[in-house]
Amino acid sequence: MQPSLPSHHPLLGPDTAILAAQQQSASASFFHNQRTNTAHQDANSNAVLAPASGAMPFTVAPPQAHAPFDAGALAFDAAITNAPPGAPNKHTTYPYVTGTSVLAIKYKDGIMMAADTLGAYGATKRYKSISRIVPAAPTTLVGAGGEISDFQYISKLLTELNDNDVIRDDGVVLKPREVFAYLQRVMYNRRNKFDPLWNSLVVGGVDQATGEAFLGTCSMIGVSYTDSHVATGFGNHLARPLFRNEQRDDMTEQEARALLEKALRVCYYRDKNSINKFVIGTVTKESGMKVSEPFSLSTEWGYDAFVHPTKHALGSW
Amino acid sequence: MPHAVSTGTTIVAVEYAGGVVIGADSRVSTGTYISNRASDKITPLSDNAFLLRSGSAADTQLVSDYVRHMVHQHESQLQRPIDVPTVANLVMQIGYNNKNALSAAAMLVAGYDAATRQGHVYAVPIGGTMVRQKYAIDGSGSIFIYGYCDSEYKDDMTREEAESFVAEAIALAMSTDGSSGGVVRLVTVNEDGIFRRLHAGDKSVPRFGEEKDVHKDLTDKANAMQT
Numbered sequence: 414m415q416p417s418l419p420s421h422h423p424l425l426g427p428d429t430a431i432l433a434a435q436q437q438s439a440s441a442s443f444f445h446n447q448r449t450n451t452a453h454q455d456a457n458s459n460a461v462l463a464p465a466s467g468a469m470p471f472t473v474a475p476p477q478a479h480a481p482f483d484a485g486a487l488a489f490d491a492a493i494t495n496a497p498p499g500a501p502n503k504h505t506t507y508p509y510v511t512g513t514s515v516l517a518i519k520y521k522d523g524i525m526m527a528a529d530t531l532g533a534y535g536a537t538k539r540y541k542s543i544s545r546i547v548p549a550a551p552t553t554l555v556g557a558g559g560e561i562s563d564f565q566y567i568s569k570l571l572t573e574l575n576d577n578d579v580i581r582d583d584g585v586v587l588k589p590r591e592v593f594a595y596l597q598r599v600m601y602n603r604r605n606k607f608d609p610l611w612n613s614l615v616v617g618g619v620d621q622a623t624g625e626a627f628l629g630t631c632s633m634i635g636v637s638y639t640d641s642h643v644a645t646g647f648g649n650h651l652a653r654p655l656f657r658n659e660q661r662d663d664m665t666e667q668e669a670r671a672l673l674e675k676a677l678r679v680c681y682y683r684d685k686n687s688i689n690k691f692v693i694g695t696v697t698k699e700s701g702m703k704v705s706e707p708f709s710l711s712t713e714w715g716y717d718a719f720v721h722p723t724k725h726a727l728g729s730w
Numbered sequence: 731m732p733h734a735v736s737t738g739t740t741i742v743a744v745e746y747a748g749g750v751v752i753g754a755d756s757r758v759s760t761g762t763y764i765s766n767r768a769s770d771k772i773t774p775l776s777d778n779a780f781l782l783r784s785g786s787a788a789d790t791q792l793v794s795d796y797v798r799h800m801v802h803q804h805e806s807q808l809q810r811p812i813d814v815p816t817v818a819n820l821v822m823q824i825g826y827n828n829k830n831a832l833s834a835a836a837m838l839v840a841g842y843d844a845a846t847r848q849g850h851v852y853a854v855p856i857g858g859t860m861v862r863q864k865y866a867i868d869g870s871g872s873i874f875i876y877g878y879c880d881s882e883y884k885d886d887m888t889r890e891e892a893e894s895f896v897a898e899a900i901a902l903a904m905s906t907d908g909s910s911g912g913v914v915r916l917v918t919v920n921e922d923g924i925f926r927r928l929h930a931g932d933k934s935v936p937r938f939g940e941e942k943d944v945h946k947d948l949t950d951k952a953n954a955m956q957t
Contacts, residue, residue: 506830509857532859537873540853540861562826562859 508560514648520669550587553618589618601635613645738909740871749920756912779841784869826858871903871910
């Protein structure tokens with residue numbers, strides 16, 4: 414029984430993807446995620462690249478007893494909903510549930526990647542058990558900061574990518590470099606449609622054939638590069654300087670772990686949208702891929718300057 | 731100028747040892763006017779799964795209608811009851827694929843699977859993220875009970891403990907949030923079925939920081955003061 418869908422389905426979007434899918438198969442198309450839209454330049458779009466900071470129009474704002482009702486807070490984006498069929502989708506113009514830094518370094522045996530497990534809702538530390546590092550291929554991990562729903566979507570794409578590779582069963586598995594190239598194209602093409610996936614990605618792994626470690630990063634507008642150490646968000650400012658001084662490609666596992674923990678601690682001290690609950694993922698040629706159970710780090714608050722901050726100057730901080 | 735109808739709301743869902751307990755307030759407002767003081771924000775999506783709705787009343791009602799329709803088709807094809815994670819995924823797909831239109835629909839999905847004998851609670855906030863949680867809260871009133879819930883929640887509660895946790899949480903939220911109020915509706919879903927309960931009125935819904943004694947008029951109050 415095939416449901417007859419109107420040409421512009423109110424839920425599933427413009428007609429092109431639906432009609433094309435309908436021609437192929439009936440039930441499978443009902444939930445077809447659209448990945449390709451007709452490419453229109455939306456000349457009026459702006460603020461796509463605005464940083465997600467400060468004023469985010471959440472509806473769950475503190476109630477104000479006598480403030481006039483703000484229709485803008487509940488209004489949907491009329492320009493999009495009233496757009497004619499075939500016009501570009503604009504999904505993520507601003508993020509809602511976000512992850513913060515991801516840090517990653519190369520070391521002697523492979524790569525190590527770390528992130529906390531928080532999904533923040535503005536400044537509210539709302540979801541405290543989100544996994545932001547996922548396996549993408551047999552020897553590749555992908556970590557993300559930014560909008561969690563978009564990362565969940567990316568995780569689905571990666572699962573499909575790997576499933577297709579497994580189905581092929583040709584004795585060749587996806588390399589980290591290939592996963593990275595795939596994600597670069599996804600991010601850049603979405604950027605070109607003014608409909609970005611609001612994430613900063615880190616791709617890390619080991620090439621099974623050569624044993625070489627791989628580490629790369631890709632931003633929401635498709636800026637990407639590879640290096641011996643990468644980070645997203647706050648990590649770029651807090652962790653990369655530490656990595657520049659102390660990371661070496663031939664570090665031992667203990668040294669690498671210690672360096673990552675040092676960087677994670679600093680990120681926790683100085684990034685307000687972070688929690689003291691982390692996971693570390695490792696990929697090595699010998700032991701393959703694993704993501705640790707969540708753990709916490711010790712923190713230091715007993716400095717005399719912290720206990721008696723106003724000792725020398727009353728009214729200081 | 732007409733104001734959009736909003737379920738201001740406090741919604742809470744908890745997984746306990748053997749099922750789920752879900753609860754919601756009953757206030758729906760247009761601007762400052764309470765358009766419905768006894769609404770039911772706990773909407774069945776299947777025989778075993780419920781949607782808790784907060785934010786835009788229209789958007790969440792339509793989401794529930796679409797998902798219910800898709801659930802019927804799914805069960806008809808599979809010839810067995812749908813499982814809760816699939817229901818939650820359907821809600822997420824709508825929330826995610828229409829995130830620019832649904833900027834005010836935050837929902838929870840909760841239910842019980844007889845096949846696996848497990849309760850499930852999923853949060854589907856604005857934007858279409860889907861997160862399974864042991865307990866979840868949402869709506870404008872939920873921000874006032876983060877402290878209460880963090881402090882009072884414990885794993886593996888009994889049904890009675892879970893029900894009083896949810897009822898107390900919603901009563902506390904209602905006492906601080908102007909957009910939440912009315913009655914407390916509770917639904918427990920477990921292997922024995924679906925059980926609805928209502929906490930209504932001065933006797934059943936605790937009030938915090940308000941007049942405890944209800945006096946009929948000023949004379950009554952003056953008399954009460956003299957004794």
